[in-house]
Amino acid sequence: MKKIIYFDNAATSWPKPVSVYRKMDEFIRKWGANPGRAGHRMAVGAERIIEETRHQTAQFFAIKDYQRIIFTLNCTDSLNIGIKGLLKRGDHVITTYLEHNSVSRPLEGLVKKGIITVTRVNHSEDGFIDLQELNKAFTPQTRLVVIVHGSNVIGSLQPIREIGKISKEKGTIFMVDAAQTAGVIPIDVEKDNIDLLAFPGHKALFGPPGTGGLYVGPRVDLEPWREGGSGVDSEAELQPKELPFKLEGGTINTVGIAGLGAGITFIQKEGIEKIRQHEMELTKYLLEKLSEMRKVIIYDTGDGEMRIGTVSFNVEGLSPAEVGAILDESFGIACRTGLHCAPYTHKKLGTFPEGTVRFSLGYFNTREEVDFAMNSLTQIVA
Numbered sequence: 001m002k003k004i005i006y007f008d009n010a011a012t013s014w015p016k017p018v019s020v021y022r023k024m025d026e027f028i029r030k031w032g033a034n035p036g037r038a039g040h041r042m043a044v045g046a047e048r049i050i051e052e053t054r055h056q057t058a059q060f061f062a063i064k065d066y067q068r069i070i071f072t073l074n075c076t077d078s079l080n081i082g083i084k085g086l087l088k089r090g091d092h093v094i095t096t097y098l099e100h101n102s103v104s105r106p107l108e109g110l111v112k113k114g115i116i117t118v119t120r121v122n123h124s125e126d127g128f129i130d131l132q133e134l135n136k137a138f139t140p141q142t143r144l145v146v147i148v149h150g151s152n153v154i155g156s157l158q159p160i161r162e163i164g165k166i167s168k169e170k171g172t173i174f175m176v177d178a179a180q181t182a183g184v185i186p187i188d189v190e191k192d193n194i195d196l197l198a199f200p201g202h203k204a205l206f207g208p209p210g211t212g213g214l215y216v217g218p219r220v221d222l223e224p225w226r227e228g229g230s231g232v233d234s235e236a237e238l239q240p241k242e243l244p245f246k247l248e249g250g251t252i253n254t255v256g257i258a259g260l261g262a263g264i265t266f267i268q269k270e271g272i273e274k275i276r277q278h279e280m281e282l283t284k285y286l287l288e289k290l291s292e293m294r295k296v297i298i299y300d301t302g303d304g305e306m307r308i309g310t311v312s313f314n315v316e317g318l319s320p321a322e323v324g325a326i327l328d329e330s331f332g333i334a335c336r337t338g339l340h341c342a343p344y345t346h347k348k349l350g351t352f353p354e355g356t357v358r359f360s361l362g363y364f365n366t367r368e369e370v371d372f373a374m375n376s377l378t379q380i381v382a
């Protein structure tokens with residue numbers, strides 16, 4: 001197969017660090033038993049690695065009680081467990097037009113059933129939510145503020161610490177969708193006033209697909225939707241009340257979680273600042289080159305610090321799908337085109353329903369790859 005230039009890290013990161021592949025291979029061969037379900041050495045060994053990873057993940061986000069980390073399938077799973085486990089009839093939710101469908105759809109589903117009401121706060125042209133409008137959106141029924149940390153379309157980064165402070169002062173639960181930031185932007189649940197942190201394991205944390213997590217803060221009590229085997233209190237008729245068992249019914253993705261642990265270790269060894277710096281330098285370079293290109297329209301938050309490595313654009317006269325197909329077929333460049341599961345954002349941008357071409361850069365991308373992509377785009381434009 002010809003060399004691939006992978007610019008789709010916002011969907012899932014690739015490649016993974018070699019240590020992730022190795023850890024998963026070793027884990028399935030050596031510790032492939034079911035953790036917590038038996039007393040034999042393989043089950044105990046599997047459980048030890050899962051609990052070590054739980055500790056490590058908690059430390060990564062400055063979480064004091066590691067049992068408040070729930071392992072999930074992906075960020076969508078985490079968001080659903082949080083949103084549906086928390087909200088009750090009559091609750092009001094504040095959110096934004098920048099959300100991914102994994103926030104908007106569970107909320108809209110509850111609205112359609114007449115269970116909750118939702119207010120969406122506007123954002124500026126460069127993708128920052130209006131904090132004055134946010135302040136005014138609270139009602140006595142507001143139970144939850146749920147906000148995407150980094151936009152997966154235009155790359156803007158919300159000031160979550162400030163938003164968390166406002167939510168706390170209003171006595172509301174604050175949930176952050178860290179799909180695009182966990183692993184690349186430092187997050188501290190205490191300092192950032194976060195009650196629920198939803199994150200994928202398979203994007204910037206470098207775990208494999210099928211991994212994710214949810215931090216459940218002490219101010220929150222979630223109802224589980226998935227009940228079943230937990231390996232503890234098997235005599236009880238109902239799901240155990242303690243975390244993580246309450247929300248983690250069934251056999252978890254042990255191999256994936258072992259890989260996630262190796263991914264986080266990689267970040268800790270490299271240093272999150274170094275990873276962030278590389279992504280920012282490369283993103284700025286990409287933006288600079290893109291903006292010099294005729295017929296290219298950029299939809300982006302700009303080159304300030306409050307951004308992530310995701311850039312959206314279109315080429316005049318071609319649909320995003322056409323551009324993506326040519327990039328893939330003729331040049332071996334993998335990127336994503338379309339709405340990126342964020343239709344409300346595109347309606348605001350004026351790019352609905354066709355969407356945009358999205359380049360999302362990661363730690364393993366290089367300047368040479370950006371140069372190659374720019375040459376390829378120049379040929380497409382011509």
Ligand SMILES: Cc1ncc(COP(=O)(O)O)c(C=O)c1O
Nearest residue numbers: 010074075076100102152179200
């Ligand atoms: C902002 C945002 N939230 C949530 C998700 C869902 O994440 P996952 O693919 O882990 O379910 C994504 C996925 O791209 C995303 O970009």
